[in-house]
Amino acid sequence: MTLGLRGHEEWDRIKKRLRAELGEDVFSSWFARVDLEAHNDGIVHLSVPTRFLKNWIQSKYRDRLLGLCQDEFGMVQQIEFSVRSAIRPSNGAEAPQGAGERSVDLRPITVPPTRPSPTVVLSEPRSDSREDVLAGSPLDPRYSFATFVEGRSNSLAFAAARRVADTKPGEPVAFNPLYLHAAVGLGKTHLLQAIAHAAKAAGRKVLYLTAEHFMYRFVAALKSQSAIQFKDALRGIDLLLIDDMQFLQGKQIQQEFCHTLNSLIDGARQVVVAADRPPVELETLDERVRSRLAGGLLVEVQQPDLDLRRRIVGARVTAAVKTYPALTVTPAVVDYVAENVVSSGRDLDGAVNRLVAHNQLTGEPISVEMAEVALRDLLRVREPKKVKIEDIQRIVSKHYNVSKADLLSARRTRTVVRPRQIAMYLAKTLTPRSLPEIGRRFGNRDHTTVLHAVRKIEELVGADRVLADEVDLLKRMLDG
Known part of the structure; x- marks a missing residue:
């Protein structure tokens, strides 16, 4: 079957199901720019604007997308992806009818007769153009300063981001790098993409990358022997934004990032980085990278308070009404969601x-009663407090009246050894840090020393009720 009105209707239904399942943010980021090109002979031809978007959809959503196509189109065995405006390498394959320049050499997702899941075999067209090198991660057009809801918990981060975005080419850089850190879902990505949109609109050369995308591009450049061009292109931009820095891995990649960071900062080019914790806690990062990141302006985005949560919900409802004009959400529902969903802006x-999807799919009016049922797994969900080793050292030092310097020192007196062992024990039981990481944070001690401390305190707690009560008290203090 060739693509026609019915094919478009089926694709529209697939997109509607994806939007309801994944939420507006995820759908807009990854599927809003996926187009249906053709459907014939059991093959669905889809196109995307960038190779990165193609790779992401294939790695994260390929099985679900194939299942939806099979539900809507019937007998679908393959999905072929193409990158719009890319050039098809010479391989003798014909482009889908009407696809024109949209086709590239991307071998299909195939479902073997004996297996329920498809096998993906894809080849990457090689491109060494400067435009391709500087192709960043996808930007969500909704992530702008105009749509960011400001409150007490994020006002400093918002102001710093605006200052960076408003800096004109040639003007002195106010603070470099700008480092934003926060737990998941508190607006870091929104601010970084808002900076990218505003700076691009002002004519600056901007590159926004996730750490994963940076690693992918660097490895691809090495494989294609275009690493020098990749490095030169990176260092020729005005503004570099790196998201999810905690995922940057690999010694060679970190070294190259450090060189790029130094080159940009020394050349008065702006760098903005976001991560889920401050640089000192990114133990997997090279020490030189952590030191350079810590030398800029560090801003933490806090959890939203009730007033900010209420305004976030109101803003999201207003945006939903633009898509569904008949949608009605009462102030009581807004208050209910803001008071009970407290973990993050993303939630x-x-x-x-979820409320909009329930309304559109079932026709049920959005009410507090409906919200109680639809959101029961989100209500009053609180992320466990993230305990830091610095907090443990501070509270243990204060409780036992020893200095933090003593905890990190080589002193072996009983008044210091026992608190040090308790602090190490708490670090191992209350944080996700490894034994070597904990050892480094306690005066560069060996991991066997930490292991001995943990086992010693475990043994004592089981036999000494007074010590067990003290350790429980310290845990409550850290959790408070």
């Missing part, structure tokens, strides 16, 4: 998306 987005 608030998900709550609104």
